[in-house]
Amino acid sequence: MKGGQKLPALDGFRLVAAFLVVCIHTSPFASWTELGDFWLTRVLARVAVPFFFMTSGYFLACSGWRGFGRTMKKLLLLYGCAILLYLPLNWYNGGLTPLQWLQKLLVDGTFYHLWYFPAVLLGLLIARQTARLGMPAALILAALLYLVGLAGDSYYGLAARIPVFAAGYDKLFAISSYTRNGLFFAPLFILMGAAGYRLRPRMAMVGLLLTLTLMSVEGFVLHAGMIQRHDSMYIFLPLVMLCLFSLLLTADGCRRRDFQEISLLVYLLHPWCIVLVRGAAKLLGLEAILIYNSLGHFAAVLLGSICAAFVLERLRPARPEPHARAWRETDLAAVVANAKTLQAALAPGCRLMAVVKADAYGHGALAVARALRRRAGIRAFAVSCLQEGVALRRHGVRGTILILGYTPPDQARQLFCWRLTQAVVDEAHGAALAARGWPLHVHVALDTGMHRLGVPAEDTAAIARLFTLPCLRIDGVFSHLCVADSREQSDIAYTQGQLEAFYAALRALRASGHEPGTVHIQASYGIWNLQPQPCGFARAGIALYGVRSNPAPVEHPLPLQPVLALRARIAAVRDVRAGDAAGYGLAFCPQRDSRLAVISVGYGDGLPRELPQKGGQVLICGQRCPMVGWLCMDQLLADVTDLPQVAAGDVATLIGRDGMAELSAEEIAACCGMLTNELLSQLSARLPVIPVGNRRTIHTDHGEAKTVAASGAGF
Numbered sequence: 001m002k003g004g005q006k007l008p009a010l011d012g013f014r015l016v017a018a019f020l021v022v023c024i025h026t027s028p029f030a031s032w033t034e035l036g037d038f039w040l041t042r043v044l045a046r047v048a049v050p051f052f053f054m055t056s057g058y059f060l061a062c063s064g065w066r067g068f069g070r071t072m073k074k075l076l077l078l079y080g081c082a083i084l085l086y087l088p089l090n091w092y093n094g095g096l097t098p099l100q101w102l103q104k105l106l107v108d109g110t111f112y113h114l115w116y117f118p119a120v121l122l123g124l125l126i127a128r129q130t131a132r133l134g135m136p137a138a139l140i141l142a143a144l145l146y147l148v149g150l151a152g153d154s155y156y157g158l159a160a161r162i163p164v165f166a167a168g169y170d171k172l173f174a175i176s177s178y179t180r181n182g183l184f185f186a187p188l189f190i191l192m193g194a195a196g197y198r199l200r201p202r203m204a205m206v207g208l209l210l211t212l213t214l215m216s217v218e219g220f221v222l223h224a225g226m227i228q229r230h231d232s233m234y235i236f237l238p239l240v241m242l243c244l245f246s247l248l249l250t251a252d253g254c255r256r257r258d259f260q261e262i263s264l265l266v267y268l269l270h271p272w273c274i275v276l277v278r279g280a281a282k283l284l285g286l287e288a289i290l291i292y293n294s295l296g297h298f299a300a301v302l303l304g305s306i307c308a309a310f311v312l313e314r315l316r317p318a319r320p321e322p323h324a325r326a327w328r329e330t331d332l333a334a335v336v337a338n339a340k341t342l343q344a345a346l347a348p349g350c351r352l353m354a355v356v357k358a359d360a361y362g363h364g365a366l367a368v369a370r371a372l373r374r375r376a377g378i379r380a381f382a383v384s385c386l387q388e389g390v391a392l393r394r395h396g397v398r399g400t401i402l403i404l405g406y407t408p409p410d411q412a413r414q415l416f417c418w419r420l421t422q423a424v425v426d427e428a429h430g431a432a433l434a435a436r437g438w439p440l441h442v443h444v445a446l447d448t449g450m451h452r453l454g455v456p457a458e459d460t461a462a463i464a465r466l467f468t469l470p471c472l473r474i475d476g477v478f479s480h481l482c483v484a485d486s487r488e489q490s491d492i493a494y495t496q497g498q499l500e501a502f503y504a505a506l507r508a509l510r511a512s513g514h515e516p517g518t519v520h521i522q523a524s525y526g527i528w529n530l531q532p533q534p535c536g537f538a539r540a541g542i543a544l545y546g547v548r549s550n551p552a553p554v555e556h557p558l559p560l561q562p563v564l565a566l567r568a569r570i571a572a573v574r575d576v577r578a579g580d581a582a583g584y585g586l587a588f589c590p591q592r593d594s595r596l597a598v599i600s601v602g603y604g605d606g607l608p609r610e611l612p613q614k615g616g617q618v619l620i621c622g623q624r625c626p627m628v629g630w631l632c633m634d635q636l637l638a639d640v641t642d643l644p645q646v647a648a649g650d651v652a653t654l655i656g657r658d659g660m661a662e663l664s665a666e667e668i669a670a671c672c673g674m675l676t677n678e679l680l681s682q683l684s685a686r687l688p689v690i691p692v693g694n695r696r697t698i699h700t701d702h703g704e705a706k707t708v709a710a711s712g713a714g715f
């Protein structure tokens, strides 16, 4: 969990890496110190490209390699653009045979810095394939390739003394000018990034200083001995990268798309800048400052590249901000904390199954499931239907995914292919699933009194028959309680009856020689209102999201935090005179001169239409303001007469905290006579989900940004 809430500082370091690449190609200190320049550009700056490889591997592995095809396509497209961009210079340099062109295109890159693209493309392919062997084997294989590369790079002087090697490398260099390529160089770093190993910060810090020193010594010795054919690969480079990357992964950073783009553009453009700076220097007679003074040359190239990158980045059409109009904020730190709190309340040996059906009760199933897997150690999830299960799998969620609802038997193949676990809703369903012939993982549902899904718990013969069906692998048996939220005596007795029926059925099953597997019966109210149960799982839904279904008190309250905030932009602020009217049906007729805020969210986003009539409120500038008039599909009106500072572009909070004020989902649901589950699960997919960690930035009026603490996280 340590550092789990932090985002790696990788995007920030991209800028540093791009800067180092510019150093490599401009040698800033060359006019003063040959050795200093060697150290900066041929040793230290050699971390830049491996860093880019590792970052690619890291982010691909984070998504379970799902983005592989997309990444390859994007890189190919970029390479294509870069080739076109440098064609004029190729043409100016002239004199390549078609065969040389082919070799440059496929291996060396068509301009000196473009070798990166064929290298990363081939490297990713190799890494992807070898990763299937398991990380240790893949890393060993890649390390061996790296050693072959090393002997053809920094250590060539030694390797070439052995005639067989010399001959072998001669052949190799006919195909690829350097061993610093996609076969020998890239795979190791891509796989190291994908493995995501991180040393403890202190160890990484000490390690970085130590390995950098060792690599520097290595570099100087090789340089002095004139052993290097090229100077991209060192024995200590992978260790330097391990330490550096560990530090970046544990640092507190953020994802910065603009940094990604600017570093990429600097990388792509700086060779053009070198040409242009030289041209301009000659034209203006400034050779002394801009060419012969290495620092001046470097500064001009860097400045030119950065300016060009900024201009291009600005010109590119931007995608809409996800939180431009109205959005959901899911506090992942809170959902992780809730999972841990719930887990701690369960009987020993009983694990939490996270119910993420209905898009995790409107919180965004993917973000929630990923956070729970990574940061709360949750290994089992429940959804309501096949589509929901497949959506999680497609985005790389591993572990058990139990489908609680009905899946038609003719979808058995999908269940099998996506390794989903299906609830058997009755005997006929089980038989029909088995008849499809796919070896399926299932949990048998028992009906202990709800009379919804499940084999009747008292029909022990039918339950036992399911265990004899071919093709069904019964991993568990479960039931659902229907009045566990009530503290009425009769309901408590009914729940006791359900529990007894459940355990009696399990005993009968074991007596007939069948092992029920992992059993479970508690949902959220089963955790709140019952003693810990001797089960393998407890299926928590609403409790995970830090709210109750209804205002009734519970037996064992737990310190849970609300996870969701719903916010929307104020589109406009309007004055309405006393006696005038506003909205559909002119339903709002103020008694006094009033100001109305038009807020960009409505019933089309899942809010109940009668909310304003039921006393609905919004938070603006930390104050409660009443909703007025009829709720529209995409807008609502709020009375902000007492808040003169409100302006278009401000953020209104429909659910969640704003300053000291808070509007809970429970309050809104209760005032509309709904369950909180109902309100939350109706939130529309039109509202983007913005995961928030421990801090978030809200853009208030006119682009001014302020950082506020996440709701309930206690900052």
Ligand SMILES: *Cc1c(COP(=O)(O)O)cnc(C)c1O
Residues within 6 Å of the ligand: 355, 357, 404, 480, 522, 523, 524, 525, 539, 540, 541, 542, 543, 677
């Ligand atoms: C929805 C559901 C749950 C989760 O219920 P909560 O009350 O939200 O915890 C558990 N089990 C089954 C069978 C469900 O359908």
